[in-house]
Amino acid sequence: MDEKMKNLLVLFFAFLLALHLAYALNINSIDIPAEVKSGDIFSVTLKLENNEDDTIRNVNIDLKLNDLPFKIISQEGIDRITRNNEKTLSLVLQALPGSLSKTYTIPATITYKLSETINKKETSFVVIVNDRAILDVTARSDILIKGEKSTVTIKIVNKGLGDVKFLNAEINSASLIFISEKQQYIGTLSSDDFDSVDFEVITNKNSPSIIILNVILNYEDITGNKYTETKTIELRNYDKREAESLGLIERNNTPLIIAGAVILVILFFIYRRIRKRKK
Numbered sequence: 662m663d664e665k666m667k668n669l670l671v672l673f674f675a676f677l678l679a680l681h682l683a684y685a686l687n688i689n690s691i692d693i694p695a696e697v698k699s700g701d702i703f704s705v706t707l708k709l710e711n712n713e714d715d716t717i718r719n720v721n722i723d724l725k726l727n728d729l730p731f732k733i734i735s736q737e738g739i740d741r742i743t744r745n746n747e748k749t750l751s752l753v754l755q756a757l758p759g760s761l762s763k764t765y766t767i768p769a770t771i772t773y774k775l776s777e778t779i780n781k782k783e784t785s786f787v788v789i790v791n792d793r794a795i796l797d798v799t800a801r802s803d804i805l806i807k808g809e810k811s812t813v814t815i816k817i818v819n820k821g822l823g824d825v826k827f828l829n830a831e832i833n834s835a836s837l838i839f840i841s842e843k844q845q846y847i848g849t850l851s852s853d854d855f856d857s858v859d860f861e862v863i864t865n866k867n868s869p870s871i872i873i874l875n876v877i878l879n880y881e882d883i884t885g886n887k888y889t890e891t892k893t894i895e896l897r898n899y900d901k902r903e904a905e906s907l908g909l910i911e912r913n914n915t916p917l918i919i920a921g922a923v924i925l926v927i928l929f930f931i932y933r934r935i936r937k938r939k940k
Contacts, residue, residue: 685717686775691707691708691786692708696790697790698790699756699760699761699792700757702755704751705786706749706751707722707749709747710745710746710747711742713744716742717741717773719774720739720740720748720771721736721738721739722750722752722771722772725770730756730765734754734755736753750771761824762824762882764787764788764789769783771784791882793823794824796817796820797817798818799894800896801813801814801816804899805864805897806898806900806901807865807866807899807900807901808863808866808901809901810840810863811861813860813896814857815858815860816856818854819850819852819853820853824852824883825881826848826849827849827881828878829844829845829846830847830877831844831845831876833877834874836872836898837862837863837868840861840863869898870899871895871898872896873894874893875891
């Protein structure tokens with residue numbers, strides 16, 4: 662047998678051995694909560710089965726948590742798993758406070774002893790961190806004058822740790838006539854971010870001095886759960902004379918100027934007529 666054939670046989674048997682060892686310890690299931698919140702402490706259990714004729718000993722797991730927002734609170738190894746038996750490997754983890762809402766994959770290495778040889782089995786599991794978004798809504802506008810056109814700007818700030826998707830904002834008020842659409846699509850709003858939308862409106866002439874504005878928010882979280890929230894905002898509304906007296910808008914002096922000019926013209930002609938009579 663030549664040297665090349667010997668090397669091929671060595672590689673082949675090494676492959677068979679590795680394949681045999683890989684199936685010696687089987688992971689039947691990994692139990693994890695469907696979702697956790699940042700700061701939560703939760704359990705992870707792996708059901709391991711010995712497919713080998715010999716007893717498997719000293720079973721432990723090592724998690725690769727580099728750059729992942731989790732820490733190990735406790736873990737328990739397995740002393741032995743006899744032939745064709747199943748045992749549970751348990752860990753208690755914590756999602757660190759402030760963890761961003763997203764899906765995390767945690768790599769893990771299971772080590773065990775079989776026939777005086779230390780073997781490794783690579784695996785991974787997924788943890789979904791999902792915190793509720795906290796949406797804060799404020800409104801600002803041009804000076805609202807009864808019966809006149811204005812722009813109302815709605816600002817939405819996501820103060821929570823969870824991102825939102827498909828965000829839609831709708832405003833309603835009995836005191837407003839909408840020139841633009843009452844609904845505006847925003848889309849994705851990430852944690853610690855904000856967006857603004859503008860609505861063109863006219864306030865009713867008989868509207869009150871305080872306008873109640875209902876802002877309806879529809880959105881989904883990262884796992885597709887749907888939410889609807891209604892925020893109530895108050896806006897100050899003025900009639901024109903009040904706004905002028907407060908100096909919020911410039912007084913329209915055009916009628917006075919025109920009236921004054923007319924009076925001056927009349928006085929001028931009266932003066933000319935009187936002067937002619939004296940001559």
